[in-house]
Amino acid sequence: xxxxxxxxxxxxxxxxxxxxxxxxxxxxxxxxxxxxxxxxxxxxxxxxxxxxxxxxxxxxxxxxxxxxxxxxxxxxxxxxxxxxxxxxxxxxxxxxxxxxxxxxxxxxxxxxxxxxxxxxxxxxxxxxxxxxxxxxxxxxxxxxxxxxxxxxxxxxxxxxxxxxxxxxxxxxxxxxxxxxxxxxxxxxx
Amino acid sequence: xxxxxxxxxxxxxxxxxxxxxxxxxxxxxxxxxxxxxxxxxxxxxxxxxxxxxxxxxxxxxxxxxxxxxxxxxxxxxxxxxxxxxxxxxxxxxxxxxxxxxxxxxxxxxxxxxxxxxxxxxxxxxxxxxxxxxxxxxxxxxxxxxxxxxxxxxxxxxxxxxxxxxxxxxxxxxxxxxxxxxxxxxxxxxxxxxxxxxxxx
Amino acid sequence: xxxxxxxxxxxxxxxxxxxxxxxxxxxxxxxxxxxxxxxxxxxxxxxxxxxxxxxxxxxxxxxxxxxxxxxxxxxxxxxxxxxxxxxxxxxxxxxxxxxxxxxxxxxxxxxxxxxxxxxxxxxxxxxxxxxxxxxxxxxxxxxxxxxxxxxxxxxxxxxxxxxxxxxxxxxxxxxxxxxxxxxxxxxxxxxxxxxxxxxxxxxxxxxxxxxxxxxxxxxx
Numbered sequence: 001x002x003x004x005x006x007x008x009x010x011x012x013x014x015x016x017x018x019x020x021x022x023x024x025x026x027x028x029x030x031x032x033x034x035x036x037x038x039x040x041x042x043x044x045x046x047x048x049x050x051x052x053x054x055x056x057x058x059x060x061x062x063x064x065x066x067x068x069x070x071x072x073x074x075x076x077x078x079x080x081x082x083x084x085x086x087x088x089x090x091x092x093x094x095x096x097x098x099x100x101x102x103x104x105x106x107x108x109x110x111x112x113x114x115x116x117x118x119x120x121x122x123x124x125x126x127x128x129x130x131x132x133x134x135x136x137x138x139x140x141x142x143x144x145x146x147x148x149x150x151x152x153x154x155x156x157x158x159x160x161x162x163x164x165x166x167x168x169x170x171x172x173x174x175x176x177x178x179x180x181x182x183x184x185x186x187x188x189x
Numbered sequence: 190x191x192x193x194x195x196x197x198x199x200x201x202x203x204x205x206x207x208x209x210x211x212x213x214x215x216x217x218x219x220x221x222x223x224x225x226x227x228x229x230x231x232x233x234x235x236x237x238x239x240x241x242x243x244x245x246x247x248x249x250x251x252x253x254x255x256x257x258x259x260x261x262x263x264x265x266x267x268x269x270x271x272x273x274x275x276x277x278x279x280x281x282x283x284x285x286x287x288x289x290x291x292x293x294x295x296x297x298x299x300x301x302x303x304x305x306x307x308x309x310x311x312x313x314x315x316x317x318x319x320x321x322x323x324x325x326x327x328x329x330x331x332x333x334x335x336x337x338x339x340x341x342x343x344x345x346x347x348x349x350x351x352x353x354x355x356x357x358x359x360x361x362x363x364x365x366x367x368x369x370x371x372x373x374x375x376x377x378x379x380x381x382x383x384x385x386x387x388x389x
Numbered sequence: 390x391x392x393x394x395x396x397x398x399x400x401x402x403x404x405x406x407x408x409x410x411x412x413x414x415x416x417x418x419x420x421x422x423x424x425x426x427x428x429x430x431x432x433x434x435x436x437x438x439x440x441x442x443x444x445x446x447x448x449x450x451x452x453x454x455x456x457x458x459x460x461x462x463x464x465x466x467x468x469x470x471x472x473x474x475x476x477x478x479x480x481x482x483x484x485x486x487x488x489x490x491x492x493x494x495x496x497x498x499x500x501x502x503x504x505x506x507x508x509x510x511x512x513x514x515x516x517x518x519x520x521x522x523x524x525x526x527x528x529x530x531x532x533x534x535x536x537x538x539x540x541x542x543x544x545x546x547x548x549x550x551x552x553x554x555x556x557x558x559x560x561x562x563x564x565x566x567x568x569x570x571x572x573x574x575x576x577x578x579x580x581x582x583x584x585x586x587x588x589x590x591x592x593x594x595x596x597x598x599x600x601x602x603x604x605x606x607x608x609x
Binding site for chain 2: 025032035041043044047048052058060093094096099103104105106111113114116117120130133135137139141145151155156163166168169170171172174178180181184185
């Protein structure tokens, strides 16, 4: 039996007296909920959601701590650092992403889905999966900066705003994924 | 008048509180959708579980319709909402890279945060990788800066680019999304049968 | 047991609502047209007559010295001129970039150009774009130069004028200006002997002024 269905099917109830993870919610309802959160960001702040921007701030701050001279010469880092009057980590996206972690944990706790585990297909070792995760993260971090945003900042936010570049970006993401999915099927199927 | 922050209804410091609360909502929704789980996210690219597409497009049309009607009623000044400038070529190349990274890593930046906070080690590794990727980008930025700034098109939206009315584009996006949902339901049915899995 | 029909119908209901909203949107067309703005002409005309939207250079000078930070001073001239000289604490936003700037709708904005003309036009643009507190520096930079940087006092001035001049002199010196006493054709320059030239931009004491915030990134 594949491990994917194990999560959802009720036949796999273990004997241990633990709470079973609840099935994930109806995707369309979740979508409406996510859309309302996004709308709230637009209405209250006049801006959308983001994720990779917060990571960029952290990277830029770290680099400037280690090598301030080096960071101040680099236009990319400079964009995420302030002029010294305020702490660059006191940033909207940084606080938002901290909220994302808390919100995810909260939801996971309520649905008994917190689990120390590695998500992977049955045909790949844990070690390989972690290497893949790191590699994928690196490629995505790079790509997100090149595209000026990730799935949250570009696809979701820009998509709702009907931003031309965001829609081009979104189709490129799906294209990139579907074109290469075949080569990495061992990891997931 | 919305957006409130742009009309100075509250200070920058308070906006950070707003950020935290909105972040909680964002993380909560992502987790509910199953986006803290790499297998569900990756399944999108093998057609047997289309949650990514469903959640994403539903969220996009919800927010899009909200923006459209709020600004029609006159509550919201749409021109005040931050819109990223379009640089078409770097964005397409970046998008392709993101898609490849998505299949390899199993997450995108936002979902990896949820994954890590719900205990997934692969999510934590992904986060580490993302920091590394951004660091590499930052280090070679001087070399690729001209490409990064190439093909600028400024602040431009689909209605402006296509010369159609805003409402027309909204309608077309809704149609496209509904079509995509129907296709997604169908492909899930076919693929789960083919892969010998149960439909969720 | 979960009823699959009920679940399905919820999705279909959602789809139906969405489709309806989409079709209505099609008929609405454009929810707001950015190029046409509603203007309360009467209100605008009235505030023009009352002169209540004008701030004198002396007033501004005092504000800067006091370190007041509740307003944003906007230099509307081009970047080249701005870099050459501008009033301390001013931010440079050329008129054409005004609507794309980071100025907040409720923030107190004080505009100036070389004279009153540019700032009056900019005032109108901002007012019609729903900015609430927009003010004009009366006389613009020319008046700033005349009254603050190079204030003149004729020799046969009255006692009251002399008294006023003492005050202006202090202000002028604060901004690195050169107050002058004019007698007939010769001009006696106080403190500085050289002919008046644009002074270097003098930064007032640290902590005295609002730190002009860097453009905040808002993207992902």
